[in-house]
Amino acid sequence: MEEGVLEEEEARSVGVWAWLSLSSLLLGLLALLWLRFHSQQRNRQLLLLLPPGPSGLPWLGYLPWIDSRAPYETFAELSRRYGRIYSLKLGDMLAVFISDPQLVRQAFSRPVFSGRAPLYLTHGIMKGHGLICAEGESWREHRRFVMNVMKQLGMAGRRGASVMESRVMAGVLEFVHCQVTDGGVGGGVDLVPGLRHCIGNIINGVVFGRTYAADDPTWIWLQHLLDQGVKQVAVAGPINFLPVLRFLPSYRKIMSFILDGQAETHRHYQEIIDQRQLNLSANQGPDYTSVVEAYLLEMQRRQSAGIPPETFTTVQLHHVLADMFGAGTDTALTTIKWIVLYLILYPDVQERIHEEIERVVGQLDQGRIPCYATDARRMPWTEATICEVQRLKTILPLGVPHGTLQDCELAGYRIPKGAMVVPVWWAMNLDPTLWPEPLQFRPERFLEEEEEKWRVEKPEHFLPFQCGRRMCIGDDLGRTLIFLFTVTLLQHFRLSFPPQFTDYSATNFPQPDYGFTLVPHPYPVALHPR
Numbered sequence: 001m002e003e004g005v006l007e008e009e010e011a012r013s014v015g016v017w018a019w020l021s022l023s024s025l026l027l028g029l030l031a032l033l034w035l036r037f038h039s040q041q042r043n044r045q046l047l048l049l050l051p052p053g054p055s056g057l058p059w060l061g062y063l064p065w066i067d068s069r070a071p072y073e074t075f076a077e078l079s080r081r082y083g084r085i086y087s088l089k090l091g092d093m094l095a096v097f098i099s100d101p102q103l104v105r106q107a108f109s110r111p112v113f114s115g116r117a118p119l120y121l122t123h124g125i126m127k128g129h130g131l132i133c134a135e136g137e138s139w140r141e142h143r144r145f146v147m148n149v150m151k152q153l154g155m156a157g158r159r160g161a162s163v164m165e166s167r168v169m170a171g172v173l174e175f176v177h178c179q180v181t182d183g184g185v186g187g188g189v190d191l192v193p194g195l196r197h198c199i200g201n202i203i204n205g206v207v208f209g210r211t212y213a214a215d216d217p218t219w220i221w222l223q224h225l226l227d228q229g230v231k232q233v234a235v236a237g238p239i240n241f242l243p244v245l246r247f248l249p250s251y252r253k254i255m256s257f258i259l260d261g262q263a264e265t266h267r268h269y270q271e272i273i274d275q276r277q278l279n280l281s282a283n284q285g286p287d288y289t290s291v292v293e294a295y296l297l298e299m300q301r302r303q304s305a306g307i308p309p310e311t312f313t314t315v316q317l318h319h320v321l322a323d324m325f326g327a328g329t330d331t332a333l334t335t336i337k338w339i340v341l342y343l344i345l346y347p348d349v350q351e352r353i354h355e356e357i358e359r360v361v362g363q364l365d366q367g368r369i370p371c372y373a374t375d376a377r378r379m380p381w382t383e384a385t386i387c388e389v390q391r392l393k394t395i396l397p398l399g400v401p402h403g404t405l406q407d408c409e410l411a412g413y414r415i416p417k418g419a420m421v422v423p424v425w426w427a428m429n430l431d432p433t434l435w436p437e438p439l440q441f442r443p444e445r446f447l448e449e450e451e452e453k454w455r456v457e458k459p460e461h462f463l464p465f466q467c468g469r470r471m472c473i474g475d476d477l478g479r480t481l482i483f484l485f486t487v488t489l490l491q492h493f494r495l496s497f498p499p500q501f502t503d504y505s506a507t508n509f510p511q512p513d514y515g516f517t518l519v520p521h522p523y524p525v526a527l528h529p530r
């Protein structure tokens, strides 16, 4: 009996040993295969060539050949010469330019392309803080968090419209009423100050949970910083690739403007944060109505759960707020400036939109205001016109560049770690193989006719908010804002140039200004009440 048990145990332990040896053998084999695969991949990558492209000068690279007023034209021209992917040196940095939407999609969906290029302004000044300049775990956590907050604020509440849409509509109505009471009717007015104030305040509401009066000195100063900051950052462009330039007197002035502005802004943000903190403590509730409140609640939650405050810090909060304000205000404002310009240049398109407004929203005296969630899909001409302006006058003609986190391969070429990857939207959005007669303004290209009704059809290669892992997180807010401004403005006014203004025609345009975004040359607007 005992012998039987011993034999059985012996057999079992032999079985266990055999099983263990077999599994270690298998694991060893797998590890070997994995190592072999990766070294093959690595060797393969080392054998691959960089994308083709023009050579440049030592130390400067291709910088001397770039058109400083319109760099997007230089890079689009090179796309036509070298094809859908090319590379060149900017100072010390390798830059890879892509002008094929499929390839942009393919690259930007991969984690290895989700970094930001190591530019002096993003890495040297912003130090990778915030959202736009961040990489790695801090970026992932903050992106997830802010996207969730934007979703919550964008959801319809118990009383119908979402916090977001109500805020947008309040800003739009303030803007339109200012135009009526300021006497801009019939004569020429500059819409930009009013637009900047109202769009800025919409973003302020979402980001900071507060708005400013138009004559508030702090707000005037913040708007000046945004306006000038965008221009100065563009002028400081070469510093990104040749940081040593910052010691030259002309650049030193720009750098101190940027750095002093940043320090002052963060000081002001801290006052808002302290105020929000007091409000939260008084309300004692888990609800928030702005990004800043949501962030403070998250910091509290992490503290009570004993999570080390490594990424959700006050410094991060300052940068996230600045990123949201900057990214949201400038892009939406610039898009609306282009839309108004095209509506004036193409009165027949303006009239079609007005017909849609009358049919779907109704005349002004009927008193209804437009609603993005319900009206947009019933107003295809309006939607198509907005898309066509976004295509033809791409406000970010070189997108927002990414950076590579590791050596990798794309389209059969080697892309080294730390390269800047630039989508050349200026070339893609004007590519005749994607958009027939690309220089023509034709909203119909976004429309399909179905049972005598128009339907908006956006091709896959239309990507104004870019795509993939870093795609814009304010796209919904941006679309809502642009739609509601356009529709409400046209519900109130017919737009034209004042008779004496002849700087623009459909075929003759003054050169746009290029800073961070592509901005139309200023123009006055005559507002004719409907």
Ligand code: HEM
Binding pocket: 108, 131, 132, 133, 143, 203, 323, 324, 325, 327, 328, 329, 331, 332, 335, 395, 396, 399, 400, 401, 464, 465, 466, 467, 469, 470, 471, 472, 473, 474, 475, 477, 478, 479, 482
């Ligand atoms: C017409 C309006 C807008 C346009 C055309 C636009 C476009 C873009 C583009 C092209 C990017 C780069 C995406 C990438 O790197 O792949 C971006 C990123 C971003 N946008 Fe927008 N945007 C608009 C409105 C907004 C608004 C309203 C907000 C928020 C208030 C916002 C917040 C951001 C942020 C935080 C990022 C950085 C995302 C990241 O790096 O992960 N944007 N936007």
